[in-house]
Amino acid sequence: MTEQLSSEKQAAILDAARKRFAYYGFSKVTMDEIAADIGMGKASLYYYFPTKESLFQEVVRQESNQFLGDIQSMIDDRIKPCDMLRQYALRRIEHFKNLANLRALQFQQNSEVRLPFVELFNDFKKQEVNLLQQILVIGKKSGEFAISDPQHSAVIVMQMLYGPRAWILHSRENKLDEETFLAFEQSAKEIVEIILNGIKKRK
Amino acid sequence: MTEQLSSEKQAAILDAARKRFAYYGFSKVTMDEIAADIGMGKASLYYYFPTKESLFQEVVRQESNQFLGDIQSMIDDRIKPCDMLRQYALRRIEHFKNLANLRALQFQQNSEVRLPFVELFNDFKKQEVNLLQQILVIGKKSGEFAISDPQHSAVIVMQMLYGPRAWILHSRENKLDEETFLAFEQSAKEIVEIILNGIKKRK
DNA sequence: TTTTCGACGGAATTACTGAAACAGTCGAAT
């Protein structure tokens, strides 16, 4: 079980890295610090992870996959669609909490928004939309959700959860080009309709 | 009508300032540029406005008051509550467009988020919530909205419109303290319920 | 053979400094 020992060390590194990254963000953590946390030399970290970036990515990937896996198995359990959606949303809040400052960093300093990280987060977002679509399709088929296009609705609900503002900041160079604005305007209008449905009295 | 002439000049300054500020943000606009736009010397601007900051504030205040005034008079017209809410949301998108980069600046660089501006925007937010509350109270009284607490709902809808993410970035030093997170968590959960109501099939 | 680490090189970040830009003032001109 030498491999077991190796992955134990690896897990320890990932754990220490997660704690530091989640609190201080990527650039304000040094490899020396992470190594010191688990009583190792910095050079040893490079035996397990080729770069600092890959270590960070692995931390995010692990946490994200945990979340996505949980949701997927919940869907597979075939509980009521209504509860699926509620559980998903609550679990999502939890997940966001775990990666709090890690994710918040997306919307902070430009310097932190490195291309590989953007790709990582966008990939996660895509998978999340996909899960949401599954839930909505099930909800529609079973007749519990009054939606015409689950694919479309999923994107809107996601947008709602991410917040319209996040959208804008995502646009290149923090500037509002016409294209970005039209997309924002469109989804903002659709969100309004959902809000209306949400608070209108049932007939 | 010498005063009329004065306020005409003042209006011209405000107009030039609005155009520049809305596009480039506060710090990337110089008083010289604004003055040049209307063919005046910079020093003359200081005859009408004591500081650059006061000029900026006046621009925001004017645009905001226009918006708030429009909504108020729409409410006074006593149209259907449902249309009130829809109109409000659409007009809000329009308003946001006018102040696009002016407002976007709230969520960008730290350097731009100066205390007097935060207060200005928070003040606007308060007034906006108040209008929204009026609409919801009317909607509830007339029996068109199925909400228990209009005061509370107004805050939630606002949060939805501003986006939960914006909330987080608002917190001091861009750091997620416990208090901020609890507030976020609470409202996120409530937003979930609204989403659910919005897409659930009517019985 | 697998894992750890001290010591080192080079790239990137920070701290520093001098020059340029800018907000705001003042007194004269209109």
Added chain:
DNA sequence: ATTCGACTGTTTCAGTAATTCCGTCGAAAA
């Protein structure tokens, strides 16, 4: 009452020196 050129003190910025930190390597330990 209103405009403006010329000036001042502060802030911003570009360029540079000093430092930090990522990542490597060869030796040592297990």
